[in-house]
Structure formats: structure tokens, C-alpha cells
Amino acid sequence: MAENDLSIEEIENLSYYDFMGYLEVPFFQIGGLTSTERLGELCQIDEVKKVLVVGCGTGFNACYLAKKFGCWLVGVDVAEEAIKKAKERAERENIQDRVEFRVGDAYDLPFEAATFDVVITQFVSQFLEMKRAFKEFTRVLKKGGCIGINEMFKDKDMPPKVAEELLEAEQIIGDITQLPFTIHTSEEWKEWLENTGFKGVEIHENRELMSLKEFPLLIKEIGGSGKLFKLMVRIMKYALLSKVIRNRFKKLSKAKRVLVGAPIIKSATSQHVGYILGVGKKESHK
Numbered sequence: 001m002a003e004n005d006l007s008i009e010e011i012e013n014l015s016y017y018d019f020m021g022y023l024e025v026p027f028f029q030i031g032g033l034t035s036t037e038r039l040g041e042l043c044q045i046d047e048v049k050k051v052l053v054v055g056c057g058t059g060f061n062a063c064y065l066a067k068k069f070g071c072w073l074v075g076v077d078v079a080e081e082a083i084k085k086a087k088e089r090a091e092r093e094n095i096q097d098r099v100e101f102r103v104g105d106a107y108d109l110p111f112e113a114a115t116f117d118v119v120i121t122q123f124v125s126q127f128l129e130m131k132r133a134f135k136e137f138t139r140v141l142k143k144g145g146c147i148g149i150n151e152m153f154k155d156k157d158m159p160p161k162v163a164e165e166l167l168e169a170e171q172i173i174g175d176i177t178q179l180p181f182t183i184h185t186s187e188e189w190k191e192w193l194e195n196t197g198f199k200g201v202e203i204h205e206n207r208e209l210m211s212l213k214e215f216p217l218l219i220k221e222i223g224g225s226g227k228l229f230k231l232m233v234r235i236m237k238y239a240l241l242s243k244v245i246r247n248r249f250k251k252l253s254k255a256k257r258v259l260v261g262a263p264i265i266k267s268a269t270s271q272h273v274g275y276i277l278g279v280g281k282k283e284s285h286k
């Protein structure tokens with residue numbers, strides 16, 4: 001879709017992730033492509049595996065996984081604008097023969113039972129009602145198939161002031177996305193996976209954010225520095241044109257400052273959060 005296909009009013013009325021999709025914001029997870037690649041390794045993705053990426057957004061991480069591991073991949077997301085951009089990305093990267101994107105809801109996945117070897121979420125499960133979503137992920141996994149999650153975690157214990165700030169940041173993100181955003185502890189993530197019935201659950205905690213060393217790869221995957229510059233210009237343009245959009249970005253940067261801090265100065269809260277890579281297997285006899 002061309003940039004000027006929607007009016008400012010229409011853009012203001014888009015849901016948060018449709019808006020991000022419209023802008024073609026590439027990705028959201030704090031561990032960068034390193035975390036995506038590591039998750040692919042933990043899930044033992046290879047050329048014969050059929051992978052489902054739930055909440056794929058504009059397809060940035062999904063296409064990276066498909067290229068890196070040579071797998072078959074389907075990405076679904078509820079945000080139609082994001083799926084349009086994901087389809088364009090797959091075509092641009094010439095991988096549309098083994099990568100498909102479609103609109104789909106994590107709670108009601110448009111697939112038969114036991115379709116996939118691997119189901120992945122990256123910064124998505126933390127926005128979902130876990131019980132309903134994980135039941136659905138299990139349904140579409142084959143026996144012995146692997147679930148892989150890349151999501152934020154928080155420390156079990158932290159000073160009350162920090163816990164208060166974290167809660168406020170969670171509420172801001174929940175408010176702008178209109179989704180039940182919750183940061184769980186590592187122990188809770190483990191419990192979720194085990195209670196859903198996954199076996200051999202492993203949770204790997206990471207506190208280091210995306211490294212600056214990853215920038216060249218990131219810019220290459222985004223489509224070059226020209227594309228990144230255009231994205232920044234579009235964000236500035238919409239923020240200047242619309243108070244609604246400006247407020248969205250203001251709220252978002254406040255939550256981001258609390259959750260991940262600034263590049264050099266880590267906020268007190270950001271020292272108590274990070275991301276987990278979690279994996280588990282669906283039982284092979286069920």
C-alpha cells in the first residue's frame with residue numbers, strides 16, 4: 001500500500017499494531033536478531049521443518065528465520081496492515097515459495113490440528129491470555145513438536161518503587177495496544193509451559209539487550225540505511241501532523257525508558273527485566 005493511501009484520520013484510527021504495520025516498523029524484541037537466531041537453534045529448526053510464527057508483525061524476524069534455517073514457514077498476525085507488509089517483504093526477498101503470511105488469530109489459528117513441527121512467538125505471548133493461546137499452540141503442533149518463545153521477564157524480587165514503575169509501564173503498553181500486556185517472571189514462564197503439558201522445558205534468561213555490533217546486520221535486513229531513514233522521516237511526519245499520534249509515541253517512549261532505559265544509562269527498573277528464550281516439546285504419544 002502506498003504511503004498516502006490513508007488519511008491522517010484513518011491512520012489515527014488504526015489499532016496500535018496496524019499503525020506499526022502501516023509504518024512498516026520492522027521488529028520489537030529487545031534481544032535483536034541474535035535472540036531470533038538463538039531461538040531457532042534451540043527449536044532445532046532445519047530445512048525440513050514446518051514453522052508457524054504467531055504474531056509475526058511485518059515479517060522481519062519470520063523472513064530472517066526462513067532464510068537462516070531454510071525452513072518452511074507460515075506467519076500469522078491479527079494486524080492486517082502488518083500482514084500486507086510481511087507479504088511484500090517475502091516477495092522482495094524472493095522467498096515466497098516457502099514463506100506464507102496470512103491474517104490469523106492466536107486464539108483461533110486457521111490450521112488443522114498437528115500441522116507444524118515448531119510454533120514460535122517473539123514478544124507476542126506476553127500480550128495474550130496465556131491459557132487460551134497456549135492450548136491453541138499445542139493443538140496445531142505435531143506430536144513431539146517444539147514450542148519456542150522469546151518474551152520479556154522480570155525478577156521475582158525487586159524494590160517496591162521499581163515494582164511500581166514497572167507496573168505503570170505495563171499499564172501504559174496495555175493501554176496503547178489495548179492488549180493484556182503482562183511481564184512474567186522466568187518461573188512463571190516455566191510453569192506456563194509445563195502446565196500446558198510441554199516436556200523438557202528449558203528457560204534461558206538474558207539481560208543483555210541487542211548489541212551495537214548487530215547494527216550493520218539489522219540495517220541490511222531492514223533494507224539499507226535509506227529505508228531506515230525513510231522510516232524515521234515517516235514517524236516524524238505523522239507525529240508532527242497528529243496530536244493523537246504524537247501522544248502515542250510520547251507514552252510509548254516513557255514506557256520504553258522505564259523498561260529498557262536509555263542506551264548508556266540503564267533505568268533502575270531495566271536492571272530487573274530482560275528476555276527469556278523458552279522451549280518445550282509436545283508429548284510424542286498424545
Ligand SMILES: C[S@@+](CC[C@H](N)C(=O)[O-])C[C@H]1O[C@@H](n2cnc3c(N)ncnc32)[C@H](O)[C@@H]1O
Nearest residue numbers: 017027028055056057077078079105106122123
Ligand atoms: C510486539 S509485536 C511483535 C511482532 C513480531 N513478533 C516481532 O518481533 O516483530 C506483537 C504482535 O502480536 C500481534 N498480536 C497481538 N495479539 C494477537 C493475536 N491474538 N493473534 C495474532 N497476533 C496477535 C500484534 O498484532 C503484533 O504484531
